[in-house]
Amino acid sequence: MMNICILNGNSDPQNRPFEDYLSKVSRILAQDQHRVTILTLRDMDLRFCTGCFGCWVKTPGECVTADDGPQVCRTMIHSDFTLWAAPVHMGYPSALLKKIMDKSIPLIHPYIAIDQNEAHHRPRYARYPRLGLLLEKEASTDAADLEIITQMFRRTAINMKSHLAFSRMTDQPAEELARAILSAESQFPRQVTRMLPTRGLKIDPPTRLTIFNGSPRGKKGNTPILLDQFAHGFTDAMDDRRVETFHLNRMRESDRFIQAFDGAECVILGFPLYTDAMPGIVKTFIEQLEPFCERSSNPPLGFLVQSGFPESSHSRYVERYLEKLAARLGSPYLGTLVKGGAEGVRLMPENMNASLFNTLQQIGRQFGATGQFEPALLKALAKPEHYPVYLVPLFKLLVRTPLLSTYWDTLLRKNGAFQRRFARPYMD
Secondary structure, eight states: OOEEEEEEOOOOTTOHHHHHHHHHHHHHHHHTTOEEEEEEGGGSOOOOOOSOOHHHHTSTTSOSSOSSHHHHHHHHHTOSEEEEEEEEETTEEOHHHHHHHHTTGGGEEEEEEEETTEEEEEESSSOOOEEEEEEEOOTTOOHHHHHHHHHHHHHHHHHTTSOEEEEEETTSOHHHHHHHHHOSOOSSOSSOOOOOOOOOOOOOOOSEEEEEEOOTTGGGSSHHHHHHHHHHHHHHHOTTOEEEEEETTOGGGHHHHHHHHHTOSSEEEEEEOBTTBOOHHHHHHHHHTGGGGGOSOOOOEEEEEEOSSSOGGGGHHHHHHHHHHHHHHTOOEEEEEEESSOTTGGGSOGGGGHHHHHHHHHHHHHHHHHSSOOHHHHHHHHOOSSOOGGGHHHHHHHTTSGGGGHHHHHHHHHTTOGGGTTOOGGGO
16 A cells, blocks of 8 residues: 655646546545545645755754645655646746745755765655656647656656656546556656756847846845846946846735836846745746736846756756746747855855856846857856766765765754754654
């Protein structure tokens, strides 16, 4: 008998076909005596992840927010199989599902391990469920969308110390999905494909720049620091350049965000990498842009994605989504600034950030002067894209030493939580 967890990310209770599909899958599995738990996320009290890292350094293994997130994490970690299930909105599963994916990071450690020759998180638990993905297509969903989504979720499965067994659609028979859940076979190899950077377009240099900061920490994040440096270079290009910044963590101002996008000449959206994609607050904003898909005069779109992983290669998957998002909106795609190893930027003294800030300012300055993200500068910003294979044995030795854990251990000690750093609260 298997314990099966289904995370229902359908935010619309009137979407009966999706609800009925999940119910049918559950009945088929229950007929064989398997235990199925469907968590309907829209009926739960789930707050957005704020990027506080409290689940890693204050209450190890458990979110500090008092909501239903722990119930979801406990059900997941006790399952043999967890199914991510959601309708596709604006080319990616619902913001509701993304919200709980962000809230699942207590199940892993902040500490780093080497997997597939890359930095990834260490496991907190001895075992993790197999994972599957169920999607309900939207009218505009095409093969490229499905491939992009699947690749991103395969990456998330690696960081969740598991493997994505399959990606299926609700237009396929429910019986086939049930068999796939019970099967030990996998649709995908564990090894994922590396992505190359995208290439943006050149436009007439804009005079006004509208920046959306997607950091869940708001002004206190690393993302606004990087965006500010780009903006500083942009305004240096000419005296008449103007920049306006909006912080997406101010959820009550969503109407203002939409108005700003509506009137923008050129838009830059920046955010930290969250479970191999955008944070839940950013996905919410993207879904609110859906009415603009029918408009023919949307502003050019550029992006900035930063992560704590040292290699920029982690962000190339969401970059593909962002390129397709611009196409979905009919906006010229300017390209994506990608920077790894950025978690410590806000903590570094100015002289240690000098080279990074200079590169960002150069990109902004060039964009203000030419209307293009200079490819050579984007490449310089992204270094290291990935580390040479011959260095992997060295990194595997380093991650076993206290050296690379110092940052997290210092915070744990400061919060009196160091002795509980390996806690597994959901095994009780």
